[in-house]
Amino acid sequence: xxxxxxxxxxxxxxxxxALPVFAPAQTLDAQSKPPSRAQxxxxxxxxxxxxxxxxxxxxxxxxxxxxxxxxxxLVTVSALVAMHRPEQLKSHLLLARQNxxxxxELVEAITHLAFYAGWPNAVSALAVxxxxxxx
Numbered sequence: 001x002x003x004x005x006x007x008x009x010x011x012x013x014x015x016x017x018a019l020p021v022f023a024p025a026q027t028l029d030a031q032s033k034p035p036s037r038a039q040x041x042x043x044x045x046x047x048x049x050x051x052x053x054x055x056x057x058x059x060x061x062x063x064x065x066x067x068x069x070x071x072x073x074l075v076t077v078s079a080l081v082a083m084h085r086p087e088q089l090k091s092h093l094l095l096a097r098q099n100x101x102x103x104x105e106l107v108e109a110i111t112h113l114a115f116y117a118g119w120p121n122a123v124s125a126l127a128v129x130x131x132x133x134x135x
Contacts, residue, residue: 070100074109077101081110081125082117089125093132103133 035043038053062072073096080089096106106129114122 068099070096073099073101074105077106078109078113078117081113081121084121084124086124086128089128090132093129103129 036050036054038050038058039047041050042053043050062069067075073092076092077089077096080086080092093106097103107126110122110125110129113125
């Protein structure tokens with residue numbers, strides 16, 4: 001058995017995937033910004049993972065011009081629904097809204113996914129969406 005139990009590992013991964021898109025890795029000095037969300041969540045334990053999250057995932061992948069952030073959000077939400085990752089889905093539904101997707105479009109995508117990713121995954125995702133959209 002590794003350092004983390006399955007539930008701890010799932011929570012750790014959820015926290016990593018819930019990081020905001022605008023979180024570049026930085027160290028604190030007199031003129032820099034506070035630590036990114038990745039640095040706050042895991043920088044003390046796994047500084048390289050936090051650095052990769054900031055620089056590669058959010059600094060490169062999310063910034064590539066081949067897909068809009070709106071499209072990346074739709075893909076990410078779809079993957080999280082298909083993999084049944086409700087913890088990460090919460091933050092990515094909010095990000096999807098910020099990136100231009102409507103509630104109606106997100107609900108339609110989840111409904112569509114019921115036939116490809118499984119009915120239970122879609123029902124769970126709709127419960128998460130209802131919670132997120134009602135806040």
